[in-house]
Amino acid sequence: MPEGHTLHRLALDLSAAFGGRRVSVSSPQGRFADEAALLDGTVLVDAQSWGKHLFVQLDDGSADGAFVHVHLGLIGTFAVHASVDVVPPPVGQVRLRLARSAPDGSAYADLRGAITCALVTADQRAAVVERSGPDPLRPDAEPDRAWQRIHRSRKPVGALLMDQGVLAGVGNVYRAEVLFRHGVAPMTAGRRLPRVRWNAMWDDLRDLMQIGVERGRIDTVRPEHEPEAMGREPRADDHGGEVYVYRRDGLPCLVCGTEIRRRVVAGRNLFWCPSCQQRG
């Protein structure tokens, strides 16, 4: 379930559960075993995220600290159990386990299926951050950096939104939904997108993704189009919360009734309403 909001939520949860505490680090599955042994018993400083990259900082005694770089990819999960009586034995393929035990309660977190789980230096971490575009969830983000790339590009805005070097943290759900909410035709070239539109899309992404952090799911439907307001059933599956177009191809648009379309853009299925989304 990993778009940028998932990683920010994870950073908050990991920091709350383990920050400033001594942790046991292990790799039950074995693929991170050597690195885990080096980190076992160190103090977890905190966790932070940039776009879809997560960095867990541990105090290994070195000047710059050590970082576990995690990227969940498409199918990875990092489940944080912040308050348990006893840390249970691992089940299935657990690449990385963080755990701590205390009289007032124990905690553990299991990483599975991640595309990246690596021990990196502060410099390596900085390089990843530098390669990334601005992340709407970070207060210090500069949306103008993304605009400079977008307004010079002939590529469709539907592809640019997925480029993590242009903008970091947006994935396939937020891409489709922000285009819908701003009435933008997905194949519009970046250079044809008015600046006012980009400004509004950025502000909207920041707000939507913040809601995603708080709720742990992606909801993008405005109050007047919510199920209760329209007398329709809530979304049947829980993949993305309440959305306008994501994975709704073949179904009627919630606003105008036109059939939602699907097309592969930038290697992923993009969903849109051809009637509501006609502007640049």
Place this chain on the structure above:
DNA sequence: CGGTTATGGTCAT
């Protein structure tokens, strides 16, 4: 049980 799909990304061609 096998095939398909998935909120992602890299590398080779």
Place this chain on the structure above:
DNA sequence: TGACCCTAACCGC
């Protein structure tokens, strides 16, 4: 553009 990586859920047989 396609192969591939990682894991889990779901579907049809």
